[in-house]
Amino acid sequence: MSNINILGIESSCDDTSAAVIQNGILKSNLIANQKVHKKYGGVIPEIASREHQKNIIPVVDQAIKEASIKKEDLSAIAFTQGPGLKGSLLVGNSFAKGLSLGLKIPLIKVNHIHGHILSSFIIEKKKETTPNFPFMCLVVSGGHTQFFYVEDYFKIKLIGTTLDDAAGETYDKAAKMLGLEYPGGPIIDNLAKTGNCNKFKFTTPNVKNFDFSFSGIKTNILYFINKEIKKNKNFVDENIHDLCSSIQETINKYLIMKLEKAMKEYKTNEICVTGGVAANSNLRSHLKRICEINKYKIHLPPIKFCTDNAAMIANIGYHKFLNKKFTNQETKAKSRQSIQEI
Numbered sequence: 001m002s003n004i005n006i007l008g009i010e011s012s013c014d015d016t017s018a019a020v021i022q023n024g025i026l027k028s029n030l031i032a033n034q035k036v037h038k039k040y041g042g043v044i045p046e047i048a049s050r051e052h053q054k055n056i057i058p059v060v061d062q063a064i065k066e067a068s069i070k071k072e073d074l075s076a077i078a079f080t081q082g083p084g085l086k087g088s089l090l091v092g093n094s095f096a097k098g099l100s101l102g103l104k105i106p107l108i109k110v111n112h113i114h115g116h117i118l119s120s121f122i123i124e125k126k127k128e129t130t131p132n133f134p135f136m137c138l139v140v141s142g143g144h145t146q147f148f149y150v151e152d153y154f155k156i157k158l159i160g161t162t163l164d165d166a167a168g169e170t171y172d173k174a175a176k177m178l179g180l181e182y183p184g185g186p187i188i189d190n191l192a193k194t195g196n197c198n199k200f201k202f203t204t205p206n207v208k209n210f211d212f213s214f215s216g217i218k219t220n221i222l223y224f225i226n227k228e229i230k231k232n233k234n235f236v237d238e239n240i241h242d243l244c245s246s247i248q249e250t251i252n253k254y255l256i257m258k259l260e261k262a263m264k265e266y267k268t269n270e271i272c273v274t275g276g277v278a279a280n281s282n283l284r285s286h287l288k289r290i291c292e293i294n295k296y297k298i299h300l301p302p303i304k305f306c307t308d309n310a311a312m313i314a315n316i317g318y319h320k321f322l323n324k325k326f327t328n329q330e331t332k333a334k335s336r337q338s339i340q341e342i
Contacts, residue, residue, distance in 0.1 A: 005069055006321055007077045007099075008314025009060065011092030012084025012112045013143070014048045016055035017310035020067035020074075021318045026124050028066035029304070029311040030059050041182045049087030056095050063310070074105055076326070078317025081109040082334030083143075089333035097329055106326040108317045113139055114342045115312035116274045117148055117156060120299040122315045131299045136268050138259055140283075141275030141307075142168030142183070145255075147210045147262050148339065150272075153319050158339050159262060160210025167251055168277045170214040174221050174247050178236055188244045189280050195245030197282075200224070202250040210262045212254070221247060252283045260290060272299040278306040 010017040019029040032055040079096035100107040137148040147160035175184020205213045228235040291298040
């Protein structure tokens with residue numbers, strides 16, 4: 001029986017990534033990071049799409065080479081259809097279509113969030129354990145903060161979402177207020193390690209059910225910093241570690257409070273947390289603590305699979321291939337796409 005080789009392509013934002021999964025096992029996962037956005041303090045869509053055009057061919061070629069196969073050995077090509085930046089998505093979409101057409105192999109569209117939700121199913125070694133259905137999944141990143149109740153690979157229910165900003169965006173904006181570089185989340189995480197998380201208090205909104213709101217938290221942080229700077233122009237520099245720790249604690253405790261509420265409501269004992277913010281060391285500590293207390297089983301993907309990557313796209317592609325869920329050349333990139341469109 002011939003091998004099933006799935007090439008995954010991810011280009012939803014500012015990272016160009018390609019991966020190969022063979023018979024369900026990850027064989028390669030390449031990522032080209034776009035550091036050019038750092039000086040702008042955020043991702044510039046036009047620059048991102050141009051960088052994807054530069055990176056996609058060498059990244060795909062290297063992913064295939066590291067998987068020890070040839071293009072002709074590919075069984076299908078999976079790509080991120082959405083959600084994401086339209087220009088960035090178009091690069092991956094067009095490349096995948098062209099390669100699929102040239103090789104005469106199936107094309108598979110993948111929802112970016114679906115990839116994150118099932119990232120704990122990425123297998124690097126044959127005997128790795130994966131989550132049991134059903135489970136609760138929190139996707140928390142720069143662009144998304146959402147709860148999903150996952151009953152099967154393709155049966156997923158959105159039960160809560162942010163009403164405005166995402167948690168990761170809040171980290172980045174808070175970092176900018178503190179004069180830190182982009183992306184700010186990892187910098188805050190690092191500086192917070194030697195800070196007092198109870199030094200400063202920031203309010204969190206009372207939003208019904210399992211939804212979130214982060215705009216008020218950002219405003220509260222901004223007003224507080226501006227007020228203190230008027231009293232002492234060196235306030236931020238003198239309190240940077242405590243500020244980072246307090247901001248981080250506010251955001252993470254808010255996420256944990258909502259997660260505990262969702263777990264009790266849906267009566268499940270398995271949790272998956274993924275997305276870029278899932279790499280935050282303080283959030284991981286809080287998650288492990290509540291799981292020990294409540295006897296929950298937690299699944300935290302390796303950090304390399306929390307941020308945007310093609311392994312999660314190839315992973316979905318593999319399961320869709322087994323179920324013959326293919327698309328056609330008319331498929332278009334979607335900057336906005338719900339989980340119902342998987």
